[in-house]
Amino acid sequence: MARHSSGKNNYALSGSVIVVGVVILALIAALVWWFSLRDNAQSEPQAQECIQGEMILPVAESQGVSAEALINQWNETGPVVRDYCVTAELVDSVDDAAVLLTTDNPRAAELLGDRTASSAVPVDVWTGQLWTAGDETALNDVDPAEVSYPVATDPDTAVAVAVALAGEGAPALIQRDREVTTDSDAEILAVGPAAGIHKGAGATEVIDGAEVVTLAHILSPAGDVTEEQSRAAAAFTDFHDATGDVPADLPDRSAAWAAVTEDVAAEETPEAEAPETAAPADTLILLDTSAGTTAAFGDRSIYAASAAALGPIARDLGAGGQQVALWNYSSPLNPGVTQGWRRNVNFSDGRQAADAVLRFGTGGVPQTRSALVAALANAADQSRATGEPARVLLVTSGTAQDMDDAAFTQAFTDAIGDADVSVDVVHVGGGEVDGVLAGLTGHTQITDPAQLESALRAAAGL
Structure with a gap:
C-alpha cells in the first residue's frame, strides 16, 4: 500500500519542546552568573563604610624627621578607625597634633611642651653615612677628626656618626663642629641618607652603629584633639611599628648630645714619666x-x-x-x-x-x-x-x-x-x-x- 507525504519533516521538534530547552538554558546561564558574582564578591575585600564620617589625624614632626612618607603610606591603605575614615595630615604645631614624630634623642621631651604622650613607638630606622666629593678611598679607615659633623642643621646624624667613629672622643668633635651645616663644603661630611644623595656627585659609605630611630609619640587628647583622634594615632603607630628594626646594641650618645650645647671639659693629659736614657748603640x-x-x-x-x-x-x-x-x-x-x-x-x-x-x-x-x-x-x-x-x-x-x-x-x-x-x-x-x-x-x-x-x-x- 502506497504512503503519501504530508510535506512535514518527521525529525522536527515540536514548539513546546523548543521553549522548554530555551528556558533550561536561561536558568543554567543565570545560575552560572549568580555563582560567579558570589565568588567575586567573596574574593574581593568589601569597602568599609564610614558610618561615623570622615576624620583628620593631625601629625606634627620635629627637625630631622620627614613625616610625609609615613603619612602617605598610611593614607594609601584607606584606614578606617572606629567607623571613621581617617586621613593623616601634617600640622605645624604639636599643640594641634594627635601624634608627634621625633628622632630618639634627649631633646624629644622638650618638644612635647605642655602635651603628654601615652607611649612612644619606633616607626622608622635610618643610618648615618659619610659623604665625600673626592676620591671614595678617602672614606676607608677615615680618621674621625677629618670628618665634619653638621651639628647646626642635622645634630642627629652628627652625633650618631661621631659616636660610631670616635666613641668617647665624640663630644669634643661635636663641640668643635657646632657651626657646621649640611651645606658645608668639607672634604668628608657626615650626612643622613637623603642628604647624602642630594649632595650631588661624590661617594657615600654607611657607618655601622650610626643608626637613628624615629619615634611616634601618641599624644593625649587636649584642646581640639579628640579621644577618637588619639585612637587613630595609636592605629597609625601600630601600622608603622618598627620596633624589630632597632639594633639592640646602639651606643650611649648622651655625652655627645650634651656637647651640642655644653662645653666639654678638656681632658688633662698626664705627664709621661721621663724614660731612662739608654747608652748609644x-x-x-x-x-x-x-x-x-x-x-x-x-x-x-x-x-x-x-x-x-x-x-x-x-x-x-x-x-x-x-x-x-x-x-x-x-x-x-x-x-x-x-x-x-x-x-x-x-x-x-x-x-x-x-x-x-x-x-x-x-x-x-x-x-x-x-x-x-x-x-x-x-x-x-x-x-x-x-x-x-x-x-x-x-x-x-x-x-x-x-x-x-x-x-x-x-x-x-x-x-x-x-x-x-x-x-x-x-x-x-x-x-x-x-x-x-x-x-x-x-x-x-x-x-x-x-x-x-x-x-x-x-x-x-x-
Missing part, C-alpha cells in the same frame, strides 16, 4: 708608616711629627760614631709583595737615614710584629759583625696582629738569639697598645706632642 730605626700615622698629632700627623724628630736623631747618632739603618713598615701595598716592611737604608753614618725618613708615603695597616722580628734579625747580624751592642728603635701607632702571641714571643726570642740587641718602643698617639710587645721591650706611649722628641732621643740613647 748602632741603631735600626723601624718606623710605622701605616694609614694610622696620618691621624692628627698636635699640629701635624703622627708620621710627620715622628719623622721630624727622627731626622736630627739619626744625624746625632752618626756624629757620635754610631751606625744607623732605617726601615719603614705597614702591610703589603703592591701586587706580589708578601711582606710589610721595606729596607730603606742599611747601617751607615746616619745622614742617608736622616734624609730618607722625611720622604715616606703612608698606607696600609701596621703589621708591627712581623716587621719587628725581621728588624731584630738584621740588628742581631750587625751586632755579631761589629762585636758591639745594637738597638732597634721602633716608632709605632699600634699593631694589626699578623702573628699570634705565642708565635710572636718565640720569633722575637729566636731573632735575637745570642746577639747583644735591645729594643726600645715609642708608641705615638692614643691607639691601642700591643700588650705582648710592651712586655718584651722598653715601651713608652706618648700622647702629648710636646713630649715626643725627648722620648725618642732618650730611647735612642741621646
Whole structure:
C-alpha cells in the first residue's frame, strides 16, 4: 500500500519542546552568573563604610624627621578607625597634633611642651653615612677628626656618626663642629641618607652603629584633639611599628648630645714619666708608616711629627760614631709583595737615614710584629759583625696582629738569639697598645706632642 507525504519533516521538534530547552538554558546561564558574582564578591575585600564620617589625624614632626612618607603610606591603605575614615595630615604645631614624630634623642621631651604622650613607638630606622666629593678611598679607615659633623642643621646624624667613629672622643668633635651645616663644603661630611644623595656627585659609605630611630609619640587628647583622634594615632603607630628594626646594641650618645650645647671639659693629659736614657748603640730605626700615622698629632700627623724628630736623631747618632739603618713598615701595598716592611737604608753614618725618613708615603695597616722580628734579625747580624751592642728603635701607632702571641714571643726570642740587641718602643698617639710587645721591650706611649722628641732621643740613647 502506497504512503503519501504530508510535506512535514518527521525529525522536527515540536514548539513546546523548543521553549522548554530555551528556558533550561536561561536558568543554567543565570545560575552560572549568580555563582560567579558570589565568588567575586567573596574574593574581593568589601569597602568599609564610614558610618561615623570622615576624620583628620593631625601629625606634627620635629627637625630631622620627614613625616610625609609615613603619612602617605598610611593614607594609601584607606584606614578606617572606629567607623571613621581617617586621613593623616601634617600640622605645624604639636599643640594641634594627635601624634608627634621625633628622632630618639634627649631633646624629644622638650618638644612635647605642655602635651603628654601615652607611649612612644619606633616607626622608622635610618643610618648615618659619610659623604665625600673626592676620591671614595678617602672614606676607608677615615680618621674621625677629618670628618665634619653638621651639628647646626642635622645634630642627629652628627652625633650618631661621631659616636660610631670616635666613641668617647665624640663630644669634643661635636663641640668643635657646632657651626657646621649640611651645606658645608668639607672634604668628608657626615650626612643622613637623603642628604647624602642630594649632595650631588661624590661617594657615600654607611657607618655601622650610626643608626637613628624615629619615634611616634601618641599624644593625649587636649584642646581640639579628640579621644577618637588619639585612637587613630595609636592605629597609625601600630601600622608603622618598627620596633624589630632597632639594633639592640646602639651606643650611649648622651655625652655627645650634651656637647651640642655644653662645653666639654678638656681632658688633662698626664705627664709621661721621663724614660731612662739608654747608652748609644748602632741603631735600626723601624718606623710605622701605616694609614694610622696620618691621624692628627698636635699640629701635624703622627708620621710627620715622628719623622721630624727622627731626622736630627739619626744625624746625632752618626756624629757620635754610631751606625744607623732605617726601615719603614705597614702591610703589603703592591701586587706580589708578601711582606710589610721595606729596607730603606742599611747601617751607615746616619745622614742617608736622616734624609730618607722625611720622604715616606703612608698606607696600609701596621703589621708591627712581623716587621719587628725581621728588624731584630738584621740588628742581631750587625751586632755579631761589629762585636758591639745594637738597638732597634721602633716608632709605632699600634699593631694589626699578623702573628699570634705565642708565635710572636718565640720569633722575637729566636731573632735575637745570642746577639747583644735591645729594643726600645715609642708608641705615638692614643691607639691601642700591643700588650705582648710592651712586655718584651722598653715601651713608652706618648700622647702629648710636646713630649715626643725627648722620648725618642732618650730611647735612642741621646
